[in-house]
Amino acid sequence: MSRSALEREEKQHAAMMPMMGMRPMPGIMPGMAYVPSYPMAPVPVDEEEDREKKRNEIPITSSHRFNINQLLFERIVENDYFQSLMNLSTFNELIDEIYSRVTHVEPWSAGTGRLPSTAWGLLVKGL
Numbered sequence: 001m002s003r004s005a006l007e008r009e010e011k012q013h014a015a016m017m018p019m020m021g022m023r024p025m026p027g028i029m030p031g032m033a034y035v036p037s038y039p040m041a042p043v044p045v046d047e048e049e050d051r052e053k054k055r056n057e058i059p060i061t062s063s064h065r066f067n068i069n070q071l072l073f074e075r076i077v078e079n080d081y082f083q084s085l086m087n088l089s090t091f092n093e094l095i096d097e098i099y100s101r102v103t104h105v106e107p108w109s110a111g112t113g114r115l116p117s118t119a120w121g122l123l124v125k126g127l
Contacts, residue, residue, distance in 0.1 A: 066127050072107050073124070075116045082121040091126075098122050 058067075065073045076082050088094050102119045109115040 066124070068120075068124070069107075072116060072120070075114065076121050076124050079116055079121060081118060082116075082125065085121060085125045088125065094122065094126055 068076075085094075085097070088097060098119075102122065104110060104117065105119045106117055107120050109117045
């Protein structure tokens with residue numbers, strides 16, 4: 001950009017600052033640095049909105065198990081299928097496995113009360 005174009009841009013910028021509530025900083029060349037002409041005040045926090053956010057939060061009770069039931073998590077980790085998932089090294093391989101193996105998304109395999117489902121094994125692997 002040419003010097004005259006830079007000077008024109010600087011003048012336009014300087015002309016716009018008062019309209020935006022800005023004034024030049026003292027001791028700085030005009031058009032170089034501007035500060036707000038009003039005092040910066042903290043934005044008030046809506047207490048009702050803050051309470052609503054806290055009420056809707058789900059506390060994490062066990063971060064190492066990702067809030068999954070302890071028995072289910074133990075069965076997933078001990079499962080042979082989950083152990084075989086350790087051979088998957090990329091996210092795309094995990095997605096391919098989901099497409100080929102997952103038929104339902106229940107925590108326990110259908111018809112058994114002791115085996116975790118493949119979907120939940122893949123979920124834990126993905127975490």
